[in-house]
Amino acid sequence: MGTADGRVGTLLLDSPRTIAGVRAAEVVTELVAAAAGTAGPSSRALRPRVIMVVGNGFELRSWSEPLLAALGSFPLHVVRQPGLPTPESVARLAHEVRAHRADVVVAVGGGSVMDTGKAAAALSLRADPTPETVVRACEDEAETSAAPPIIALPTTPGTGAEATPFATIWHREHGRKLSLRGPGLRPVTAVLDPDLLIGLPEAHFVSCLLDTLAQGLEGAWSVRADERSEWLGATALAESAELLDRRQVGLGSAQRHAALLAGHLAGRAIAIAGTTVCHAMSYSLTLRHGLTHGHACGLTLASVLRYNAGVGDDCADARGAPRVRDAIARAVRAAGADSVEALAGRIEALARSPALPPIPDIRHDAPRIAAEALTYDRAGNNPRRMTVDILTRLLTGITERDYAR
Ligand SMILES: [Fe+2]
Structure with a gap:
């Protein structure tokens, strides 16, 4: 066996x-x-x-x-x-x-x-x-x-x-x-x-990997995160690191195991800490723009990662901004990246994988997505304060470079 x-x-x-x-x-x-x-x-x-x-x-x-x-x-x-x-x-x-x-x-x-x-x-x-x-x-x-x-x-x-x-x-x-x-x-x-992952289409795998990355990071930086959820999230990111840099389509046995384990540990992380604003924004992206769940979470993840890493006086976590910045730094290292920007870049590339459908232009819908996101209680788990204006700018910026030309 x-x-x-x-x-x-x-x-x-x-x-x-x-x-x-x-x-x-x-x-x-x-x-x-x-x-x-x-x-x-x-x-x-x-x-x-x-x-x-x-x-x-x-x-x-x-x-x-x-x-x-x-x-x-x-x-x-x-x-x-x-x-x-x-x-x-x-x-x-x-x-x-x-x-x-x-x-x-x-x-x-x-x-x-x-x-x-x-x-x-x-x-x-x-x-x-x-x-x-x-x-x-x-x-x-x-x-x-x-x-x-x-x-x-x-x-x-x-x-x-x-x-x-x-x-x-x-x-x-x-x-x-x-x-x-x-x-x-x-x-x-x-x-x-x-x-059980044998025969999984590449698009499903990439979408799931984005969900794992989102849940791993959110489980680490949530205001409800504790040592266990942070460890689970970081371990999920560590298991995902090799998959992030994968060059070929398809998964070997060890990669299938790593992907399943990473997804599972990230799931355990959010069972403790709850998800945050990436998941809160994903629901409108799925309902109105047809993105799969993982793709919808992954689309905003890099921007939210950069935003949360810059937390200061606007910290929403009662334990203070240094705790949030440290948790993010540990998660970034666990993912095998040497900076927030390096990990954000990898996530952005993954969200634009040729295996996934093209990203829709969400700029016109950004204010509505932002307003709806803040009605979900999980948005309140984000460690840096968010407003409709901030989220709108963040969402608009995501597809700016895809559609600006
Ligand atoms: Fe999810």
Whole structure:
């Protein structure tokens, strides 16, 4: 059991229990039995009922058959979640979880699949989950606790959704990003199987790497950051360093492992510290300009990095500006860069990777993106004060050089 580079093991960290470097199909039955509190799949009287949530293209991936065969030893129902989580898709899946009387939810996919599975599991205890129930639960900030346990198997490296106690839900009609949060949303187990990244399109990988970099830096500089989140963020950046300088398309085994681990640790960092203004600005960029989540976060990251590194009297962190500047300096070093500018330049180049769609001209929409960003509570986690004017200037500057000529 394990990968070619021999990096196998259980990460000794808080919940979720994280198992890295294993083949998912070889461990998943044992993990389901453990999550359900039964004696294992051979115990016929106590066979847990399983819902597996998968994304588009699941059956085309080389690892899907062994995974299905392994989970087929349980009463299994497979549900597809295409696209971003919405109140409708979460309510629909919550109904399926109820109808199947699922004891365990296994989410196999990227951030959208995992977030839908987490939210649906948490809301499946409600008698009649509807899209309105989902929206209300997000708006009321209702804390969900008891729910069928979730086992998360990320197939993209970077969202960290397998580690966080929250789910992002997109309310397109209202043009808003909603959050459902609570201990019931945190998976009990995360399985980091590098083989699940085989066949990942380059655009997904680059987008995920940008999300990892954003979450690593935000987890380090947030006003809610502590020693643990800073360490997790810096370690995620250190694991990402080699990937940042990657010259070829495609990932070797060691790189797949590094990417998964980096994404996971960055996810753990934001589970502690919360995200900041890059994520706050990303939601409008996704909803109105169609950027993927990672691309949307990465687009503003270099500018926010430079801005936050210049923090002084306008510091929003009660611990003071030196703490923020030191945390940023440590994160920059961890990423293998010798200056803020060097790291910012690499991030800017990555956000303009030929693998990604061209960056849209956001200058005309900058004031609206800025105003909306400040309505998300995570904007308040930024360590340097932000205003609509400052954010507007920052956003306008980002695409100035792309569209000025
Ligand atoms: Fe993110």
